[in-house]
Amino acid sequence: MIKALFGQFKRWYAIPYVLMCIFVTLQSASYHLSSNSFSLSWLGVSIAIGPLVVFMAVIYFLPWSGIANYIAVPFVAAFVGTVLAVIEMRPLPTFYSLFLGLGGVLVYIFWYSDLDRRDNPLLKIGSKLPDFTVKSIEDKELQSSAFLGRKTLFIFYRGNWCPVCQSQLQELAEQYQEIQRRGVAVVLISPQSADRSAELARRLDVEMQICVDEGNRAAKRLGIVHHYGVPLGILGYGSDTVLPTALIVDESGSIVYADLTDNFRIIPRVQTLISALDGVW
Template sequence: MKALAKSIFIVVFPALALIAMIDSLWHQFSTEFTIQHVAHLITAGSIVFFFSIIFIKPIPRTDSVLIAYTFCVFLGCLLSFLVGNLQEEVQFRYTCAVFNMFLTIGWVVYLVWYSFFQHRNADQNAILTVGNTLPLLSFENASKQIITTERFAGTPTILIFYRGNWCPFCMAQIKEMVEHHEELTERNINTVFISSQPHGFSENLTKKHPLDFQFLVDVDGKVAKQLDIFAENGLPFGFQIFGFASHTTLPTIIITDSNEQIVYTNQTENYRMRPEPTELLRVIDANV
């Protein structure tokens, strides 16, 4: 139920911010200029811009820019409630101020609730413990041919489980890895990207990045369940119309040595944060 609530929240919240932004712009141009609508625009516009920019120009880590967005959101909310003293001759719209407050609360909820996988505890995942041998895993490639991890035996491997083409942070992560393709090739590393999304989407990534990286499909999330990284209702509500499945995979990175022994895992608890490729390269240089 909580996963479904998150799936709905991440669609409804930006949509409400967009409605609020349009409302504030409409009032600015259709009636007189008011500080309250400027305040409303600051809050709503900051939220809309954030969610727009992560799709237009995806980045794998957002903490460095969140301070600025959070400042603007709270600034707009504060101005909205102070406007009665700042511009007394203009009628104060309580609905506008209350909507602004709800958007600010929604922003806080996004940062402290939605962004985190609350029930994920890497220390309790006995399967993905450093030192363990990776169990035999079975995937399919874009042509629906069976590919198992036996294929990668004898060579160090990076397995990157990502949520899907719809996830801007996953796409940014893949782009970063592509940019370090030569360094990975020099180290003779298998780089494998895995998602439970339909085959066609993985095929699109294969065509977009025609390197020796592999984009495989975890059919029905069987491997994700096997490794305890399955995310029920992880897809934003409504994205099913684009052909994606409702259930996804928790972002996870596994590095194994040539003996298929796990030497590193990253089981991020924050969907906005992914390890930098340079960190993975340091692990590889130190362990394989």
Template structure:
């Protein structure tokens, strides 16, 4: 089953089984963001990737310049380990990480979650690629990839027992737009997938097509 088929099935189950008090604010927040998101403000193909220095799960700084010294990057942003759609997307990428490596491409995931939670995600899926903490979503903001969830979502997180202060270090309810970027070795963005609908993600097969296109 493709990644997006899994995501669609997960969304269908949620719509069928979730209590209205949880389902309604989640679906309304998603729909409103889809209407208002300005894709033109997000990083574009042909842009130079802004440099970053972010923290990995064991507290080490990782710089984009160091990663790029090894070749192109496939960078994916995810909302958090609490998001079932992100969980599926990260697991799917892990299944394809070796194929990316054989093409000389380094896969990197970026999340606002603190290192303890990125470590949990790494261990859960036995990830063989770096997961980096974008504290306060500062880097995502540079790239125009912010989703400011409304206050109506606070009771939802409480019902699920998700302490966003513990996860992200603040209670802002800001997460990145789910996005994946292919950046060539010169640091130029060659392909982008940016979708305000977090239930949709880039298929790894499409990512591989992008990577093949770097030779052109």
């Protein structure tokens, strides 16, 4: 019950927080442009919150799989900006810097990004991949056993709404020939609709199998459902999604590699997956 409640808090947090940060950044810029006097506190607001807004913009509008490596930039900026705001101690900008700037960055890094993922005994390396059922974008049912007899990379992604997932999949498409050259099939699975999955297939334009997990049936079977994982305000995806998961399975259906990330910003780069393929075969 407590875990579900915190999951709902996370769902309600993301978009309202980003909108508040954008509003405060614009308010700070307006002060600098309209005031004839210099304010250390309002400068602190710009430094504490501005880099975080840029970081979020890069994630959502220019999906880049390496962005997680630069989370220290908005953190350091938030700390420096808060110190500047506290020196002058004007109430409103100091509040913004402390709670939206430094506090917001800490919440994003240490609470919001954490998927609260427990150890999954179903997806241990060396164990057989549990049977599950998905659908093709043509609405045909596919049993996981249909992928037996070939090395397979399964990517469970949250949906087209998730920029971090989209960055990973775009990189995967760009290096698909390298994976195919190793004799490995790629299967992408998401609980999003067939129409959105078909849109993704057109955008990636490679011969990867893209599947729909209706109602998270396969995710439930594998123990990788993310309850309340879709941020409030993202329409058409429901509230539940899948925990980002990458599995490499051999011809007999045994798991030889598993990435069960506990942080949605940190999912395996394609080069990591290729190295994993080379390491097991």
